[in-house]
Amino acid sequence: MRAGGGALTATIVSVIGNPRPASRTHALARTLASELAGVLGGGPPLDVDLAALGPAVLDPADDRANAAIDDVLAGDLLVIASPTYKATYSGLLKAFLDRLDTGALAGAAAVPILLGGAPNHQLAIDVHFVPLLLELGAHVPARGLFVLEADVSQFDDTAKQWARAHAHALVDGAALADRATTDEIEGDAQRERQRAHP
């Protein structure tokens, strides 16, 4: 989170976990990220499209996959989108996020988006997706979005309203989490100093 003209500006990064390039899932993530940027200002959102990496997400030596991880770690607001596969997110997204350490996203706020065909799978956001993001340390201050395929054509409006309603909570959440993480690190350093020099 950076100060710009007195206000905080957030780096927005979208992660798209669809194995197919140029997917509707990608379009949803891009639309929401650009609405959030419209409310919050700052630079244009960055896309990390995992379809472009494919099997490289499993290769720890792959430069492009490592650069994609660095991009995600540099984000303040993460829009993380996946098609619903087997009542949860895609294996591609999970394989990519498994490269991150537990707690690696501390200081960032995340928004999960699932695109799916089955209304009875909408709880996958709360039951599967949010716990994954929390395990990675991200702050998830607002309800994620389960988008039915039948509702994709209305998503421009949905994204606009969602961004207006939640953008500031996301930034506040990320800033608070950032401060808490810094306090935690400083607290650990202080305890370490006390242990070394009681």
Ligand SMILES: Cc1cc2nc3c(=O)[nH]c(=O)nc-3n(C[C@H](O)[C@H](O)[C@H](O)COP(=O)(O)O)c2cc1C
């Ligand atoms: C392998 C596979 C599994 C799927 N499983 C589900 C599912 O469990 N629930 C659901 O709502 N939709 C499921 N779908 C439908 C996809 O979620 C839907 O087609 C997808 O979100 C379309 O996104 P796209 O246009 O970005 O590819 C599945 C699709 C595929 C290919």
